[in-house]
Amino acid sequence: MEEPMSAPQAIDIAAKFAAFDDHWRPRIAAQANGQDIRLVKTKGVFPWHSHPDAEEVFLVFKGRFRVEYRDRAVELGPGQMTVVPRGVEHRTASDEEAEVMIFEPSEVVNTGDAEASAFTAPAGVRV
Amino acid sequence: MEEPMSAPQAIDIAAKFAAFDDHWRPRIAAQANGQDIRLVKTKGVFPWHSHPDAEEVFLVFKGRFRVEYRDRAVELGPGQMTVVPRGVEHRTASDEEAEVMIFEPSEVVNTGDAEASAFTAPAGVRV
Numbered sequence: 658m659e660e661p662m663s664a665p666q667a668i669d670i671a672a673k674f675a676a677f678d679d680h681w682r683p684r685i686a687a688q689a690n691g692q693d694i695r696l697v698k699t700k701g702v703f704p705w706h707s708h709p710d711a712e713e714v715f716l717v718f719k720g721r722f723r724v725e726y727r728d729r730a731v732e733l734g735p736g737q738m739t740v741v742p743r744g745v746e747h748r749t750a751s752d753e754e755a756e757v758m759i760f761e762p763s764e765v766v767n768t769g770d771a772e773a774s775a776f777t778a779p780a781g782v783r784v
Numbered sequence: 785m786e787e788p789m790s791a792p793q794a795i796d797i798a799a800k801f802a803a804f805d806d807h808w809r810p811r812i813a814a815q816a817n818g819q820d821i822r823l824v825k826t827k828g829v830f831p832w833h834s835h836p837d838a839e840e841v842f843l844v845f846k847g848r849f850r851v852e853y854r855d856r857a858v859e860l861g862p863g864q865m866t867v868v869p870r871g872v873e874h875r876t877a878s879d880e881e882a883e884v885m886i887f888e889p890s891e892v893v894n895t896g897d898a899e900a901s902a903f904t905a906p907a908g909v910r911v
Contacts, residue, residue, distance in 0.1 A: 665851065665853060665856065665866060665869065667866055668867075670865060688867075689839035689840070690838055692887070729792065731792050736797045738795045739795060740816050741792065760821070760887060761816075762817050
């Protein structure tokens with residue numbers, strides 16, 4: 658029987674990324690203190706949106722990933738991280754596929770305050 | 785003037801680790817949703833303790849890092865992560881120096897419920 662997610666175990670990030678292929682569909686790799694640690698593969702451009710009640714932290718594992726704001730962009734490569742302030746409109750993008758870890762409250766929907774679309778990921782999916 | 789920590793910027797993890805040398809002194813690299821993202825260099829064995837009110841997430845960037853429980857140990861290398869359940873006694877260890885990212889609520893003291901000691905890190909130190 659699978660151990661509950663909270664049991665002490667090693668979680669291998671590369672193995673988790675290898676377990677799925679689709680883009681813009683974050684998976685929960687771990688949970689702690691009401692937050693999710695999610696893994697997502699990104700490619701292309703995500704819709705503009707904001708999260709009125711949460712910061713989002715992005716940490717890049719592979720490839721290049723960009724957070725675009727209306728007045729600037731933050732470019733990230735492997736081993737680089739950024740925090741998206743709450744309530745600030747942004748969109749994310751990767752010209753080629755990237756692998757990105759996200760830290761955010763478990764209730765956060767990936768498309769935030771934008772209208773639900775094909776980009777709106779199902780909640781609670783684990784990897 | 786330095787930008788506030790919440791302003792959108794790229795945070796380079798390797799550069800942050802290069803900015804300090806001491807062991808068992810976590811630095812805050814970013815904050816989000818009441819949580820700290822801390823960086824720590826580890827070497828040797830940390831005292832037994834628990835955190836009654838918080839999970840702790842450890843993600844290894846360099847070297848090898850071990851979370852010991854009374855009945856098992858979780859061994860981690862680069863790109864591996866583990867969650868320490870709240871209230872469960874544990875200690876951490878690295879035979880050689882390791883670089884580790886920690887996610888936990890901002891109010892968490894590194895030595896938890898153990899008596900304050902030389903291992904108790906000052907709160908709120910940033911890198």
